[in-house]
Amino acid sequence: MVAASAFEALIDGITDHHYAVLDDFLSMEEVNSLRQSFEEKLEAGAFHRAGIGQGEQFTKDKTFRGDLIHWLERASATPAGLSFLDKMDTFMSYLNRTCYTGLTGFEFHYAVYPVGTFYQRHLDQFRQDDSRRYSVICYLNENWQPEHGGELVIYLPDREEVILPRGGRVVFFESALLEHEVKIATRPRYSLTGWLRRDGMV
Numbered sequence: 001m002v003a004a005s006a007f008e009a010l011i012d013g014i015t016d017h018h019y020a021v022l023d024d025f026l027s028m029e030e031v032n033s034l035r036q037s038f039e040e041k042l043e044a045g046a047f048h049r050a051g052i053g054q055g056e057q058f059t060k061d062k063t064f065r066g067d068l069i070h071w072l073e074r075a076s077a078t079p080a081g082l083s084f085l086d087k088m089d090t091f092m093s094y095l096n097r098t099c100y101t102g103l104t105g106f107e108f109h110y111a112v113y114p115v116g117t118f119y120q121r122h123l124d125q126f127r128q129d130d131s132r133r134y135s136v137i138c139y140l141n142e143n144w145q146p147e148h149g150g151e152l153v154i155y156l157p158d159r160e161e162v163i164l165p166r167g168g169r170v171v172f173f174e175s176a177l178l179e180h181e182v183k184i185a186t187r188p189r190y191s192l193t194g195w196l197r198r199d200g201m202v
């Protein structure tokens with residue numbers, strides 16, 4: 001169970017500057033059991049190359065994005081995956097209750113960036129579809145050091161925010177507003193990334 005204070009810290013970040021970074025959003029036990037689930041799925045061949053765009057614009061372009069992903073589905077999730085999805089459910093309800101966000105659902109995938117891969121500067125919303133409202137990225141890496149690279153860079157109007165993918169850390173931001181990029185890493189980089197959605201609105 002996450003304390004409401006963690007949710008409040010994430011909301012404060014959005015209110016103040018459209019993003020938030022918070023350490024220990026996932027406990028060490030949660031990070032370890034999610035990483036174990038991650039590796040199980042990876043060994044089972046359940047990951048595939050991620051694409052970009054949607055519909056006719058969908059492509060898999062390694063020069064833009066090199067990660068492999070596995071979508072979390074309740075039907076096939078491990079207990080750790082399920083409890084993560086429950087946590088996101090609680091967070092979404094909290095946002096709807098306290099901020100009237102009108103969110104209707106969410107989607108999450110595990111992502112691994114093999115050594116030498118990256119994700120070029122982009123926005124998380126599709127051109128024709130604004131249902132992704134908030135991006136949530138949780139890192140599952142043990143003992144990540146600056147020399148490992150793999151930074152998430154968020155492009156702000158007046159500066160760049162550089163964030164290391166440390167285990168337990170969450171990054172939360174408005175999907176339509178902030179461009180960002182994943183830099184090359186010198187070891188495989190694990191994350192759990194997703195979007196809180198607002199569907200069915202015109």
Ligand SMILES: O=C(O)CCC(=O)C(=O)O
Pocket residue numbers: 119124137151152165180181182191193
């Ligand atoms: O892993 C990260 O730090 C960011 C991933 C990302 O930008 C995405 O999947 O859209």
Ligand SMILES: [Fe+2]
Pocket residue numbers: 122123124180
């Ligand atoms: Fe992104």
